[in-house]
Amino acid sequence: MTAIADPALTDERRAKRNVAVLVAAQAVLGSQMPMIFTVGGLAGGMLAPNPCLATLPISLIVFGSMTTAPWLSPLMQRHGRRTGFVIGAMGGALGALVSAYGLFAGSFVIFLIGSYLTGVYMSAQGFFRFAAADTASESYRPKAISYVMAGGLLSALIGPPLGTALADSYVIPFFGTYLAVAAINVLGAFLFVFLDIPRPKTTAKGAAGGRTIRQLLADPKISVAIICAMVSYALMNLVMTSTPLAVVGCGFSTETAGWVVSAHVIAMFAPSFFTGHLIVRFGVRNIVSLGLLILAAAGVVALEGVEIGNFFGALILLGIGWNFGFIGATTMLAQAHGVEERGRVQGLNDAIVFGCVTVASLASGGLMNCSGGDVVQGWTAVNLAMVPFLTLAGAALIWLNIRNRAPA
Numbered sequence: 001m002t003a004i005a006d007p008a009l010t011d012e013r014r015a016k017r018n019v020a021v022l023v024a025a026q027a028v029l030g031s032q033m034p035m036i037f038t039v040g041g042l043a044g045g046m047l048a049p050n051p052c053l054a055t056l057p058i059s060l061i062v063f064g065s066m067t068t069a070p071w072l073s074p075l076m077q078r079h080g081r082r083t084g085f086v087i088g089a090m091g092g093a094l095g096a097l098v099s100a101y102g103l104f105a106g107s108f109v110i111f112l113i114g115s116y117l118t119g120v121y122m123s124a125q126g127f128f129r130f131a132a133a134d135t136a137s138e139s140y141r142p143k144a145i146s147y148v149m150a151g152g153l154l155s156a157l158i159g160p161p162l163g164t165a166l167a168d169s170y171v172i173p174f175f176g177t178y179l180a181v182a183a184i185n186v187l188g189a190f191l192f193v194f195l196d197i198p199r200p201k202t203t204a205k206g207a208a209g210g211r212t213i214r215q216l217l218a219d220p221k222i223s224v225a226i227i228c229a230m231v232s233y234a235l236m237n238l239v240m241t242s243t244p245l246a247v248v249g250c251g252f253s254t255e256t257a258g259w260v261v262s263a264h265v266i267a268m269f270a271p272s273f274f275t276g277h278l279i280v281r282f283g284v285r286n287i288v289s290l291g292l293l294i295l296a297a298a299g300v301v302a303l304e305g306v307e308i309g310n311f312f313g314a315l316i317l318l319g320i321g322w323n324f325g326f327i328g329a330t331t332m333l334a335q336a337h338g339v340e341e342r343g344r345v346q347g348l349n350d351a352i353v354f355g356c357v358t359v360a361s362l363a364s365g366g367l368m369n370c371s372g373g374d375v376v377q378g379w380t381a382v383n384l385a386m387v388p389f390l391t392l393a394g395a396a397l398i399w400l401n402i403r404n405r406a407p408a
């Protein structure tokens with residue numbers, strides 16, 4: 001099984017138009033995620049009754065994404081991508097407004113509810129990359145996925161600086177940031193009017209509907225793709241969630257923390273302009289392997305010190321490693337299932353991936369604030385926690401290569 005796109009839907013001109021719309025959505029709507037990830041932990045620290053819970057709002061966003069994916073993916077299979085993406089944007093707007101009210105009321109619980117609703121948007125954004133492949137030919141598919149991910153570059157330039165600039169625009173800290181996020185969602189939803197992805201044909205009653213979930217997970221290509229996506233995303237989130245707390249805790253300003261996160265998000269998406277080409281040329285498994293090695297290098301740089309150069313260097317490497325690992329894993333998954341299995345396997349993938357990311361973000365706050373006597377010890381614990389998961393993903397790739405004995 002090597003293709004996801006329905007041949008009847010594959011059209012190069014249509015695919016490029018859809019990629020353009022999804023790139024714009026990634027840039028505009030996607031800017032809210034670095035905004036929230038920059039200030040969410042700081043706002044959580046302000047409201048939380050215990051500093052160990054400072055990153056819980058970020059964890060609730062990811063948990064919201066995890067619990068949304070299993071129903072949002074089948075919904076898009078039945079009603080189309082546009083419907084799912086508009087639902088995601090409206091969930092993001094509602095989540096931002098509830099979070100803003102939580103700040104206004106000084107309620108950590110309400111703020112957490114808003115964070116969970118923001119996860120509905122995060123889940124929808126995760127499917128942008130799969131939507132890029134829906135109408136793309138097999139040769140264009142890795143490039144389409146990569147270009148859509150590249151749309152996050154503009155969001156990286158806009159999001160963190162805008163989030164920190166608006167953080168003190170009201171008497172209530174961070175209130176203005178969340179109002180801006182609500183506006184971004186409402187305005188950005190109109191982009192999907194231009195999306196042209198026909199719904200897959202409904203499977204006739206009694207006809208084969210593809211493999212079961214158990215059969216899908218038994219496919220080595222699918223299981224290894226999920227493991228690599230899970231590890232790439234979870235480790236990126238583990239370190240990024242703690243970064244603002246570590247930067248500020250080491251004596252730097254909130255604005256500086258915003259620039260570190262901005263550099264990280266730029267590094268996440270800038271390579272996307274050529275990641276697809278690298279996958280076509282060198283093979284998807286080689287690019288995923290390179291991504292894992294770069295993630296390991298990020299941990300090494302972070303452990304070398306807590307100067308501002310270490311933070312920038314580690315977070316830039318973290319972003320590049322995530323890009324190669326996650327886009328590569330997405331491409332592996334897109335090559336391993338058919339159109340009739342799309343809703344099932346993509347929802348399963350994102351539920352597993354974001355479930356692990358939820359655990360990583362929960363662990364991030366605990367490791368950062370409650371695993372040592374000071375900020376440096378907490379930051380060290382966060383980065384050392386990467387080791388076993390990188391080992392797992394690396395072993396999975398080696399096993400797949402040995403099993404197949406075929407070029408990537």
